[in-house]
Amino acid sequence: MALHPAGRPTDLAHPPHGTDPLAADGHDAAVVARSALSAATSLRLAVADAAVDLTGSHAVLPEGTVVLAVDAMSRTGGFLVAARGRTGAAQIDVTHLVPVAARSRVRARLRILGTARPFDPASLDLCDGDTVMSLLALPPVALWTVEPTRIRLTRDHDERTVDTGAYRAARADPVAGDEAAHLHHLTGRHRDLVDQLAMLLDPTLRASSARVLPIALDADGVVLRAEAPHWHTDVRLAFPRRVAGAAGLTEGLRALLAEAARAARSPDRTSRPAGSTCDCDLLSG
CATH class of the missing domain: 3.20.180.10 (PNP-oxidase-like)
Structure with missing residues (x-):
């Protein structure tokens, strides 16, 4: 059970204000999907009879297209060539994990079926600086794009389809990557x-x-x-x-x-007093 700070039960999917990026309903489900892709350091790509785990080999374009760095000489690269342009022929699986050592680490599972095509360098004209840098950081092998045609999100054993239009319009939580x-x-x-x-x-x-x-x-x-x-x-x-x-x-x-x-x-607290707040940058140094 989850508790509100005051001790009352609370639904963590609906904080008092703002949009919870861990929620999985409507637009929020699209944010979960985009955040999972942004935070993931690895994913699994399956094409035809080939599957490969890619680490540090993907980036996401502003409209949600996934860019993959796949060796053209590999078995998976060969299947990508054969499957290019076929709707839903490429499958991407991402597991969104709690990033610290704890039990029950799986937050959500994301499955994307999409159309694979060679990366078009003209896409760079539509990218912001951060996206360009993420593309430059990919391994120096062939780049492919997978444009999502069907997106499934599973969270707390609840599986649902994410609207592709909402997915394209959504953006990852601004903190997800870091x-x-x-x-x-x-x-x-x-x-x-x-x-x-x-x-x-x-x-x-x-x-x-x-x-x-x-x-x-x-x-x-x-x-x-x-x-x-x-x-x-x-x-x-x-x-x-x-x-x-x-x-x-x-x-x-x-x-x-x-x-x-x-x-x-507070006089109704029996615990020891908390220390003074820190004037340092809490997230660096």
Whole structure:
């Protein structure tokens, strides 16, 4: 069960404000799909009887077309040549994972059926600088595009079709690409601040937990997981406002830390007071 910071049950798919990129309904499902692709470091490509796991070999164009770097001399590359232009002949599978060591790491599974074609360099004219840089970072082999024709998203055993128009119009959560680095930094360099954020959890939940760790970070807030040997509970802590980048994330986290400090000083709290908030950049250094 998930708990609101005040102790009330809450639905993590619907925070108090903004759009939760982990939700899977309508437009939000398209955001989940785009975020999963943005965050993934690897994916599986299947064409005809060939399948290959690609690591660090994909990028996503602004309208959602997936660019793949595939060796033309490989078996999969040969099948791509044979399948080019055939609707839905290429299949891409992505598993969206919690990027830190924890149980129940699978957030969502994404399957894209699409049409494969050789990459058209003219597409670069429609790309922003970040997309161009991601394309330049791909391995120096043949580039292919897969234009999605059918998208299936599975989350919490609920499988649904994502509208391709909504997918093309959506954008990944602005934090998705850097979420893993930010979470590893928080857990590795700012464990004391994670403990301070835990002051916003229900005292009973905190007292019965073996550990608390951040498992998700997006433009709307941070999700803490309270773990015990045989159970866990995820709690979303919402930022005061939706953020657009690292600077906003730091301010959002500082706001939560200030709230945690106030909660720790509250007379109805029995836990130790939280430490003072940090003036450093919480996501770097």
